[in-house]
Amino acid sequence: xxxxxxxxxxxxTLFSEKGYGNVYVGQIAEGVGIxxxxxxxHYKSKQDIFNAILDEMRERYNxxxxxxxxxxxxxxxxxxxxxxxxxxxxVKMGIGLFxxxxxxxxxxxxxxxxxxxxxxxxxxxxxxSDQYFDEPLKYQSGLLHFLIMQGKMKEDDADIMALQFxxxxxxxxxxxxxxxxxxxxxxxxxxxxxRQFSRIYKGDDK
Amino acid sequence: xxxxxxxxxxxxTLFSEKGYGNVYVGQIAEGVGIxxxxxxxHYKSKQDIFNAILDEMRERYNxxxxxxxxxxxxxxxxxxxxxxxxxxxxVKMGIGLFxxxxxxxxxxxxxxxxxxxxxxxxxxxxxxSDQYFDEPLKYQSGLLHFLIMQGKMKEDDADIMALQFxxxxxxxxxxxxxxxxxxxxxxxxxxxxxRQFSRIYKGDDK
DNA sequence: ATTGACAGCTAATTCAAATTAGCCTATAAT
DNA sequence: ATTATAGGCTAATTTGAATTAGCTGTCAAT
Numbered sequence: 264x265x266x267x268x269x270x271x272x273x274x275x276t277l278f279s280e281k282g283y284g285n286v287y288v289g290q291i292a293e294g295v296g297i298x299x300x301x302x303x304x305h306y307k308s309k310q311d312i313f314n315a316i317l318d319e320m321r322e323r324y325n326x327x328x329x330x331x332x333x334x335x336x337x338x339x340x341x342x343x344x345x346x347x348x349x350x351x352x353x354v355k356m357g358i359g360l361f362x363x364x365x366x367x368x369x370x371x372x373x374x375x376x377x378x379x380x381x382x383x384x385x386x387x388x389x390x391x392s393d394q395y396f397d398e399p400l401k402y403q404s405g406l407l408h409f410l411i412m413q414g415k416m417k418e419d420d421a422d423i424m425a426l427q428f429x430x431x432x433x434x435x436x437x438x439x440x441x442x443x444x445x446x447x448x449x450x451x452x453x454x455x456x457x458r459q460f461s462r463i464y465k466g467d468d469k
Numbered sequence: 470x471x472x473x474x475x476x477x478x479x480x481x482t483l484f485s486e487k488g489y490g491n492v493y494v495g496q497i498a499e500g501v502g503i504x505x506x507x508x509x510x511h512y513k514s515k516q517d518i519f520n521a522i523l524d525e526m527r528e529r530y531n532x533x534x535x536x537x538x539x540x541x542x543x544x545x546x547x548x549x550x551x552x553x554x555x556x557x558x559x560v561k562m563g564i565g566l567f568x569x570x571x572x573x574x575x576x577x578x579x580x581x582x583x584x585x586x587x588x589x590x591x592x593x594x595x596x597x598s599d600q601y602f603d604e605p606l607k608y609q610s611g612l613l614h615f616l617i618m619q620g621k622m623k624e625d626d627a628d629i630m631a632l633q634f635x636x637x638x639x640x641x642x643x644x645x646x647x648x649x650x651x652x653x654x655x656x657x658x659x660x661x662x663x664r665q666f667s668r669i670y671k672g673d674d675k
Numbered sequence: 676a677t678t679g680a681c682a683g684c685t686a687a688t689t690c691a692a693a694t695t696a697g698c699c700t701a702t703a704a705t
Numbered sequence: 706a707t708t709a710t711a712g713g714c715t716a717a718t719t720t721g722a723a724t725t726a727g728c729t730g731t732c733a734a735t
Contacts, residue, residue: 266712280588284490287692297713303694304712379585381647383487388647396644423665426658430636438602441587441594452632459629463669472682493722503683509724510682 267305269295271319274312279375283313317387320373324394331402350461357457358450360399361432365439365446375440395433400425416466424464431456473511475501477525480518485581489519526579530600537608556667563663564656566605567638571645571652581646601639606631622672630670637662 273294277286288309292299306312364370374395381391404425410416416424435449435456479500483492494515498505512518570576580601587597610631616622622630641655641662 282488282490282585282589284488285589288694289692298715299692300694300696300715301713307694309693375588379488379588382485382581382585383491392644392648392651396640419669420661420665423658423661426637426640426662427633427666430640431632433640434602434632434636438598442598445598452629455626455629456632459626460633463625494724495722504685505722506685506724506726507683513724515723 266295266297270302270305270312271316275316275369275372275376278313278316279372279379282376282379316376320377320390323369323373324390328398331398350458350465353461354454354457357428357432357453361436361450361453365436371440378440399429399433403429411466414466416464419464428457428460472501472503476508476511476518477522481522481575481578481582484519484522485578485585488582488585522582526583526596529575530596534604537604556664556671559667560660560663563634563638563659567642567656567659570642577646584646605635605639609635617672620672622670625670634663634666 270291274286274291277290277294288302289299291312292302295302302312306315364374377387377391377394380387382388400422404421407416407424407428408421411418411421432453435453439446439449476497480492480497483496483500494508495505497515497518498508501508508518512521570580583593583597583600586593588594606628610627613622613630613634614627617624617627638659641659645652645655
């Protein structure tokens with residue numbers, strides 16, 4: 264298998280558990296199944312490994328952003344998808360969001376690492392906010408706005424609705440990140456939250 | 470001034486910015502205004518400094534918990550306070566919560582450090598969840614429950630309402646933690662959120 | 676005034692982690 | 706077949722942070 268790739272993988276795993284400063288190159292090497300000096304055939308320093316991870320992160324992020332703009336950002340064009348947004352649809356979407364963020368292995372490690380390193384560098388701060396605040400809110404705000412126009416939801420500030428929809432999901436996810444045992448409990452709360460949200464904001468359907 | 474105390478203060482500041490592993494005792498000493506070896510007159514190791522900080526954290530936490538149980542946990546007894554909870558009161562409470570968490574110097578460093586170290590130790594994971602999830606939710610759920618009984622708010626699941634009230638506040642706070650420039654923007658959203666929350670859940674007052 | 680403990684300093688010392696040197700094998704291209 | 710390269714290894718070496726040793730001045734208590 265591709266050692267160079269595997270190094271990044273192992274390193275990301277370790278960085279996401281302990282943070283850069285508490286991981287030793289020997290541990291990375293061990294995880295890869297080689298000795299520490301061999302790492303230097305692939306990367307010129309520990310810092311270089313970290314940078315490579317960041318590059319990959321950025322690349323994936325840009326890819327994802329591009330994808331979304333291609334498909335998702337024009338909600339009107341996309342309206343087929345949302346024609347029948349019921350409470351159950353919203354629940355599915357909330358749980359889908361939650362599960363994806365929580366279980367996608369790369370996503371999960373990436374998020375933990377960013378959580379640990381977020382204060383150490385301005386660029387990381389921004390990346391974190393973009394990824395876990397601005398982008399999700401923008402996306403959901405657009406969706407909710409669309410639902411409001413359809414009369415499926417009450418007239419109200421869609422940005423704030425998005426915040427109220429997303430923030431609990433995100434918070435529950437962080438609980439699971441540090442206490443995986445609580446996943447069941449969090450999922451239960453998540454579903455209740457989404458149902459209650461949908462009920463509260465349901466439009467004056469007849 | 471008390472050097473021993475100051476060491477903890479400086480160390481906490483640094484740990485909250487870079488994390489334990491990326492802080493050198495020399496930096497702590499420099500912040501205190503002494504040389505590194507002098508630290509060892511007060512603490513027997515870097516780890517010992519970290520532990521002392523944790524001890525202090527635990528102590529403050531327990532103190533706070535005790536205070537709350539003394540005063541706050543019995544909402545009925547406390548009802549004087551909540552007799553007249555208006556939308557403005559809620560806004561004030563939300564902003565108060567936010568501002569306290571965000572600006573109290575100790576609270577703030579403590580939170581950042583815990584954010585960085587939360588995955589490194591089971592006890593820290595629990596402490597984090599207690600402090601930034603379970604406790605606030607318990608408290609606010611109690612309060613909301615009380616408001617519901619008073620007919621000030623709609624009948625609904627108070628636990629979920631608490632989640633929907635608190636999670637956005639918390640999320641906005643984390644944004645400010647990493648991008649202090651955005652405080653204005655976050656405060657604006659915060660206020661909108663609380664007003665919208667209060668409006669949405671307002672009871673059928675006459 | 677002497678003593679002792681406290682809290683600082685400089686100058687070692689220790690130690691572990693990161694990195695470099697240099698050797699070895701496999702394999703793929705010429 | 707030869708050679709070059711990639712990628713592994715062991716054994717240094719370097720580096721720099723943590724800690725210890727041991728000296729000094731201050732000040733409070735005897």
